[in-house]
Amino acid sequence: MKLYNTLSGRLEEFVPADADEVKMYVCGVTPYSSTHVGHALSYVVFDTLRRYLEYTGYKVRHVQNFTDVDDKIIQRAQESGVSEDDLVDEFIGDYFHAMDALNIQRAAEYPRATREIPRILDAIAGLIDRGHAYPAAGDVYFRVTSKDDYGKLSHRTLDSMIAGARIQVDENKEHPMDFVLWKGAKPGEPSWESPWGPGRPGWHIECTAMSLEYLGEQLDIHGGGQDLVFPHHENEIAQSECYTGAKPFSRYWMHNGLLQLGSDKMSKSLGNLVSVADALEEFTPDAMRLYFLSSHYRSPLAYSDEGAAAVERSLERVRHALTPGNGSGPQVDAAEHRARFTAAMEDDLNTPQAVAVLFDLARDINRGRDAGQSIDDGQSTLRELGDVLGLTFAERVSSASELAAAPFIDLLVSVRTELRAARQFALADQIRDSLAEQGVALEDSAQGTQWQYQSPS
């Protein structure tokens, strides 16, 4: 399969170092606030990549970290009067709840920075030994001038970075772009002992230490949002390659485009967040996944309720294609659909085209059913391909109050059936209209009347 590699800036044929197992590291969240739909987009993308790789026969070892110590966590914990640990546990719980709901497969390991301190200290000490880092006033900094290809991922030079002129000059640093590996403790902050005094790890070094610990010196795929390219991933490369000497640190770097809300990026600092929990109040997990996958992963995606609602409607036809058929004619042939689907996925995970194939297949199944064809081959292919995209095709889950109302709706429907049999259509239609106002949709067919709650739209 071809993948776009941020490092080279072009499409490359994907070949893992070890043909049996793909080593994939995806940057995880800093758990200090609710998981939002921007996170969901990113993790749906990498979950879909993993599912496709597994579909084509690879084993994938997926590792994803939690940055469980950081300025924001400390600040948030102090504001709300809880311990850092409790705060982190709460939002890690929120994260897993959201990811499970979205049918995102769990990683093999979820290392946490605070539980990897010895590995982190080893890495920092090694970098100092090799002349790539230096202690200064309780901190330890990475010496960017010691790596001649620093900037190769984000495709910029040290000079152009400085030209940005938004860097806080710090007199402890040898070079303005040097970044912190170890932060000396300030009063009241969580800290760990180190050869350079008490402190905590910088953001970038944890990923170096954890990927090394759980995946080894070289990764096949390193993923994350495009906002992580610089400085986070650039710095990871610098640390990892200087520490291990193994190049490249990751063979492929993949970055998803960021979710936008209105015209702005959705981000914690802008405060324009839609949480996954809120989104799932209104829309099915399938709709969220399909929404994310209906544009290419490297493009930005503008999130809106209208957009999600349109996707939700589009799913109904696909779900209909999976309802039982009773045709006995020739099977609807789905082999060509599978081939087109695979070709799309092979092309840098072109999920918009893959999704289009799913819609084509659903239409062919529905058409075949109308024509009296057998549709079970088509249906099993539809489920198989849908599963690669993580789609379950499950209906919306009814709330407790909706379940409680069901017997009464059944009663009204059976009364209406009697009325229709007696050709009392005005009354029958009145019942149907009234139920529609309550969000209950009726469908009459030769097999009787079906009803369901309408998804909000």
Place this chain on the structure above:
RNA sequence: GGCGACGUAGCCAAGUGGACUAAGGCGGAGGUCUGCAAAACCUCUAUUCGGCGGUUCGAAUCCGCCCGUCGCCUCCA
């Protein structure tokens, strides 16, 4: 200021030199079915790809300029 991405139908969104007389979805119009609906199915819905030049036998696709939108350069998926 530096680096980069993008601009395709009312909306979302693929396609990046010739099979494009431009996928797929939403919305809209008409039809089949139905007591009427709904759902499903059928047909139609961009002679055109931000604008202007250029390269080419041929451009949505390559080059230049202009206009517009967005991202990164600072915590972020």
